[in-house]
Amino acid sequence: MNIEQIQYAVEVAKTKSISAASLSLHVTQSAISQSITNLESELGIKLFTRSRLGALPTPEGKNIFIKMVEIISRLQEIREEADNQNGILKRELRIAAIPIGMDILIDTISSFKKDFPDVQIQITEKGSGDILNDIYEKKVDIGLIGYNDKLRKRNSELIFTRIWEGKIVVFVGKNSPLASLKKIHAKELLKYPFVLYHEEYVHEFVDIFSRSIGPIDVWFKTNNTRALTRALKDELAITAGYDFSFLEVSNKESHDLSLVEVEGFKQDTKSIGWIQSENENNSLLSKHFINRYINEFLVRYL
Structure with missing residues (x-):
């Protein structure tokens, strides 16, 4: 028995699927299947019942998995302690975020650097879907995304830390006739043209809106927030976005945008929060950073 076999078995037990475990661990299904077969042979018991529904832990296997989870937890604690002792935590923290809450993010980084001056921090701005992919591909350590309960359940192997729950609203320039x-x-x-940020849940809002109310006139989509804001200020178009975005904008004395809620249209609640992988190697730094971000948010807005 080795650590790799234990990690594979626990991941299959969590996801109840060898294919899902394969995606999560970035290991082929055949490698995981063979590893579990070898482990079952070594232990002399059947750990999983495999069927078209997936790989379900056997009654005997459940007790074994409890101990395996404890082993993995202890190993993680040992790695984190070793990182602290050896200074390995003094490395890069890679962050991806949708373009909201940036003031809080910068303030958090400023505070964080005082306690961890040797940590190199990298920030990228992307849409939620791209950030989710980057987490799985280990291109970033933590991501600030928009999500709903359906997505959270589909990605149960990730750790979600919710910081805001709201909805999609409309933003207009402060001189727009809609601003009042x-x-x-x-x-x-x-009646109005839209410019949209390339964000999964904004597009989802527009798709559902178009099917239930009518087609929206979209002039362009962009990842450039300055271009989008310019279009709103010049009253060329309006946009849709998270109501969370307006907390930051309205906190500035000279903000140029106004928020307008949409009625007569039913939409699901949207959440804003941090995601990270349970297997993320830099987890201790990530936890410190996320907690500090939340504290900054609470101080500023609550």
């Missing part, structure tokens, strides 16, 4: 409104009926939005 608190709410606008969904059908009225069909």
Whole structure:
């Protein structure tokens, strides 16, 4: 028995699927299957019942998995302690974020660097879907994304830390005739052109809106927040985004945007939060950073 076999078995037990474990661990299904077969042979018991529904732990296997999880937990504690002692934690922390809460992010980094001056921090701005892929591909350590309960359940192997729960709203320039409104009926939005940030849940909002209310006139989509903001300021178009975004904008004395809620259109609750992999090697630094970000958020907005 070795650590690799234990990790493979625990991941299959968690996901109840060899294919899901394969994606999570970036190991071929055949390698995981063979590893489990060898482990079962060595232990002399059947750990899983395999069927078209997946790989389900046997009653005998469940007790074994409890001890395996304890082993992995202890190993992680040993690695983190060794990192602290040897200074290995003084390395790079890779962060990806959707373009909201950036002021909080910068303040968090400033505070964080005082306690961890040797940590090199890398920030990239992307949409939630791209960030999710980067987490799986180990290109980033933590990501600030938008998500819903369906996505969280589909990615149960990731750690989600929710910081805000809200909805998609409309943003307009402060000189727009819509700026004086608190709410606008969904059908009225069909009269206005939109510019959209390339964000999965904004596109999801637009798709559902178009099917239930009518097609939205989208002028362009972009990953450039300056281009999008410019279009709003010049009253060329309006946009849709997370209401969380407006907390930061409205906190500035000279903000140029106004928020308008959409009525007459049913939408699911959206969450904003941090994600990271349970197997993420830099987990101790990530936990420190996420906790500090949340503290900055609470101080600023609650």
